[in-house]
Amino acid sequence: MSDALLSVSNLTIDYIGAETDFRAVDDVSFDVAPGEVFGLAGESGCGKSTIAFAVSRLHAPPALIRKGSQIRLAGRDVLRLNRKDLADFRWREVAMVFQSAMNSLNPVLRIEEQFYDVLRTHTGCTRNEARARTAEMLKLVDIKPERMRDYPHQFSGGMRQRIVIAICLALDPKLVVMDEPTTALDVVVQREILQRIDELRRQRGFSVLFITHDLGLMVQFCDRIGVMLSGKMVEQGPSEAIFRAPQHDYTKRLWASFPSLKGGVLG
Template structure:
């Protein structure tokens, strides 16, 4: 059994609005093992990034973590003091954000931004020591060390993303959170960056939480995948099984929404309807209005995430029937 690095229990996150609280993440539970790559997939607005920010307590008003626990080595991140949280961030857990250009200070050199990290966490005593450490990190992500004194605008999009990855690894974290890190990049650069991240993970042994809406990209990288819909985790399974035998209709719909790279051409099918309005949540299953397999019970009762085999969890009233329907569709 893989040792748990991070364990999330019944996490709920609200956004406070003039019309009341909107629950963006609702009672989500999962864990990330040591050395594991866990993916979170789902359409925009389903709560993926909200969970990522909650793991490091990066939320600012109007966001509010209203319930749950986030455990790391038995310590609850949500109960940490400011000093404990400062030590936890970037040393235990770090993040590669969605837009690299927005993460880097446009008027400071890359060297200065590495120095800022090392100085804030008392890693080095001199600027010269900081420069040497920064050069080592640039070598790891295949960036020439002479570029250390350049500004962010002098780098391409892919190189900026690799700089951000190097910064995220600066303090040798145990968990690296990647929040759609390749969204703005072309497919060739995407593959280069993900291959490099995987190599670094194998070399340094850290775990990864990989967040994206691209299920096909995730299957190549992740050990397990969690499917999010409307703030809830609706399925959690080994990555290959999510594609070959999805047990939730939403996971099945995601699998049908992108083309296969091998085999015969197949018609792609979209998911009918629109994402749920979180101000108007239905009584039963949140996906029921869009579900091709919904029954009366789906509109009356809320399904809970329950075990459905080894390493498989699904929140659906009839998962076994759905599995057979998915294979026939």
């Protein structure tokens, strides 16, 4: 598919060991269209985070991407980017939000300073321009712009996570990789944040690669879902289909491991 924003094909990643290698991702292919939310589902250790790391080129030894693997983002071959291109690629093209992102803010710097850091590095903007952009971005995630003068500890966990998301979006990336972005938060806060991201992606047109273990949440948020089992993608399709008519046995079993509000389990 040429109109895909992110195109992952035959991705194979090993964790190199002294005696044997561990295949974390095994020949995985999928596309993410512009403006689409694509979900990677599966239990711990199935390789979903390893893919997220590879897409943003954050994988590090002992992880080794095998020959024949390809990751293309907006026509660029991600696996062949050199150091300089990579600095440009991260944040501008791909931004990342992790589960513990709210703890990744620097505790001794004001919020505005942390925005300025990203904006100056990538756009060379002045302090005043950065401030204007910071105010705009904070408003997007429902935080009062005047709070940019505050320090991270003055915000709740959910607000800090929203600030990180705002920093991620400040450079208008084409793709945002979110690895369990709301797992550490309460359900109401989780809903508020994801609903906001859903609105923003419709307004601004970025794509999301969304990772969570919570299948119910994934169906609510994603357009399409890939289900992973020990490194392989066993099923891929529209969210509705993954929910209403799962094909693979594993997907069915995964559904049956979630208690339902209506009693019993979801599957």
